[in-house]
Amino acid sequence: xxxxxxxxxxxxxxxxxxxxxxxxxxxxxxxxxxxxxxxxxxxxxxxxxxxxxxxxxxxxxxxxxxxxxxxxxxxxxxxxxxxxxxxxxxxxxxxxxxxxxxxxxxxxxxxxxxxxxxxxxxxxxxxxxxx
Amino acid sequence: xxxxxxxxxxxxxxxxxxxxxxxxxxxxxxxxxxxxxxxxxxxxxxxxxxxxxxxxxxxxxxxxxxxxxxxxxxxxxxxxxxxxxxxxxxxxxxxxxxxxxxxxxxxxxxxxxxxxxxxxxxxxxxxxxxx
Numbered sequence: 001x002x003x004x005x006x007x008x009x010x011x012x013x014x015x016x017x018x019x020x021x022x023x024x025x026x027x028x029x030x031x032x033x034x035x036x037x038x039x040x041x042x043x044x045x046x047x048x049x050x051x052x053x054x055x056x057x058x059x060x061x062x063x064x065x066x067x068x069x070x071x072x073x074x075x076x077x078x079x080x081x082x083x084x085x086x087x088x089x090x091x092x093x094x095x096x097x098x099x100x101x102x103x104x105x106x107x108x109x110x111x112x113x114x115x116x117x118x119x120x121x122x123x124x125x126x127x128x129x130x131x
Numbered sequence: 132x133x134x135x136x137x138x139x140x141x142x143x144x145x146x147x148x149x150x151x152x153x154x155x156x157x158x159x160x161x162x163x164x165x166x167x168x169x170x171x172x173x174x175x176x177x178x179x180x181x182x183x184x185x186x187x188x189x190x191x192x193x194x195x196x197x198x199x200x201x202x203x204x205x206x207x208x209x210x211x212x213x214x215x216x217x218x219x220x221x222x223x224x225x226x227x228x229x230x231x232x233x234x235x236x237x238x239x240x241x242x243x244x245x246x247x248x249x250x251x252x253x254x255x256x257x258x259x260x261x262x
Contacts, residue, residue: 025245033164077254105240114156123208
């Protein structure tokens with residue numbers, strides 16, 4: 001589980017690589033890239049969803065893990081939570097502006113990987129054949 | 132640990148959100164976003180490093196976890212491995228073109244989060260105060 005205490009020590013001093021231990025950005029980055037954070041952000045990328053709709057979109061996630069992941073992302077301000085005071089209450093989740101920008105980056109990275117999927121699979125096959 | 136079997140079922144049919152279970156892209160995405168994959172890719176972003184140099188840049192990573200993370204990323208073709216036949220052999224790791232593009236996306240995402248760190252911390256404080 002993410003603990004948010006990594007430090008990647010600076011490379012060349014261009015000012016962009018100092019990741020302070022325990023700084024907020026590193027902790028949030030850990031929440032995003034936690035086992036399920038990515039899939040929750042991508043799952044909400046097209047619009048708000050009820051809890052069970054979101055759960056239905058992410059194969060293999062338990063109710064407990066989805067709750068915990070959403071709690072972290074709501075606390076970080078990447079996801080909002082709205083409770084409709086019906087009986088039973090209807091709870092909806094959606095991306096904030098910060099969460100939406102994050103999901104854009106994730107989508108871009110996923111697209112980059114997918115665009116190179118063929119080369120990646122070739123490399124995997126060569127790697128396995130060499131062993 | 133990543134198992135690469137998530138499915139985020141499609142939202143609106145714009146063709147970009149169908150993540151097939153067990154497809155190569157999802158598996159690679161899991162390797163990248165594994166507990167340590169991100170920090171290894173960011174650690175190599177400025178240029179190749181020896182194993183122990185890389186380890187020294189990532190606080191908290193064990194030799195075993197670094198080896199396993201590198202093995203996945205080499206197998207995926209995101210990281211290359213060069214062994215200099217000295218005694219003892221010197222092993223160097225660096226980013227391939229695919230790995231470098233991935234690290235660019237990660238850096239962009241990390242920058243986005245860092246640029247919003249103040250708003251994020253404010254939200255966290257309000258969230259905690261409300262409890």
